[in-house]
Amino acid sequence: MHKPKLVAPNIYLLPALKPSAHCYLIRGEKNTLIDTSIKDYRDHIVQQLASLELTLDDIDDVIYTHCHHDHTGGGELFPNATIYAHPLCAFKLRYQDENCIHSLKYQLPLPAHLPDKLLEEGDTYTNGDYSFTVIHTPGHTDDSICLLEKNHKILFSADTVFVKGIPPLITDSGSIGSLIYSIEKLQQYDIELILPGHGPLEKNVVECLIKLKENLIKKIAQDNKKTIEEAKKWQKSRY
């Protein structure tokens, strides 16, 4: 078992079982989980919490960073938790918008524990010494949020930013242009530690965001070139 890793005071990384996402636990006056992984990984999550002397019932709040099933599918494991999410995420989950959630395509049930409270741009969520500001960061999806702790300079980046500026997938509701907008938004803040939804943590934040933006601009150029080639082929095949 991968053990929970203390990544900042009272913040634990509960490492992912691949291909699902990491969870993060914040221990303060309450126990907050950021993302839930999937329901099938119940035993893994139970063991990780047990090593911190916690049970599934001890989780008070859960924050979904976006609607994807690998971040929200485990929500029902936490019956006592109040669930927080961006309104766009909440609506997709409420109306079971599989095109965006991606549960059924992996033969998994749609997330069943729906958001109770909404988190919008600029809202704050507090637990103990930490106060997180919600930053709406469309790109990977249109409902993605990052959580920024301004005093401790920590960012929960979910699937918006990965280590070394590796671009995330741009999925059904997202776009590269939106993601560049979100990166520029994040570049306005003083951040020293990025805690992503997948993969290793990132401490070289400035370089990481510059690299990510460069990679995305290159990707647009590549995609456009490909589209031009395909359009030429299509034109030829017509005549």
Ligand SMILES: [Zn+2]
């Ligand atoms: Zn995702």
